[in-house]
Amino acid sequence: MTLYADLHTHSTVSDGQYTPAQLVRLAKAEGIALLALTDHDAADGAGEALEAGKAVGLRVLPGVELGAREYRNLHILGYGYSLGPSPLADLCGQMRQGREERKYRIIDFLREKGVDISLAEVEELAGEGSIGRPHFAQVMVRRGYVQTNREAFDRYLDTEEYQRIERFKADARTCAEAIKASGGRVSLAHPYQVGLPDGKLAELVRRLADWGLDAIECYYPRHTPAQTAFYLELARRYGLHVTGGSDFHGERVKPDIPLTGWELETDWLLG
Secondary structure (H helix, E strand, O other), X not given: OEEEXXXXXXXXXXXXXXXXXXXXXXXXXXXXXXXXXXXXXXXXXXXXXXHHHHHHOOEEEEEEEEEEOOOOOOEEEEEOOOOOOOHHHHHHHHHHHHHHHHHHHHHHHHHHOOOOOOHHHHHHHHOOOOOOHHHHHHHHHHOOOOXXXXXXXHHHHOOOHHHHHOOOOEOHHHHHHHHHHOOOEEEEOOHHHHOOOHHHHHHHHHHHHHXXXXXXXXXOOOOOHHHHXXXXXXXXXXXXXXXXXOOEOOOOOOOOOOOOOEEEEOHHHHO
């Protein structure tokens, strides 16, 4: 079955702008037929999103995005896992605890750099969601230290020096196996962000396939045509499915990334 799908989105449960229910309604208005909610290290919004999907007639897939330790931007997407207690739920709990501990180190790090913002303001902005770097970036913009969220990342929150305060992450194999053990399917998110040359990326994909990788996110707003073609070739080479996602966070967080659907084969996800 081919569906117009966006399989990579974020809500207020992590660092997105909209609640899971609001996100579902936005996706419905955009004509998307299948939406995956893939909050960072959290599945807490799945129930709300599923209920909202039923109410508006949109198919919703529980998802998650896990950061793996091997590379700074190696992210593993999980889809269709069982809700409730599971190895994935346990791993998400560990990762979210790491985020809670990290917020104090980020505040100290920014103050070392002359950026004096209030943790209370960051927490208020995050609400009940897990505090992520975009929350710090938004407060930095609000207080005039940077002009945009992107500038906050480029100058402070995604630098080599920042890595000394990074949070707990599991390795990629643990992430993939936790998703699989919880009844889910596994995809590699935005491969270009890993920052590897083609040969090394191909070797990483081969290893991930050995650990249970089901798919590659070949379609992504910031992939060039050449990158998309290479990722499609990797999917063919290793017998993997193809996914696509916008990485939508909301216009306040990522103003240049709207909800976007791609025509995707989804039987392997929904069967």
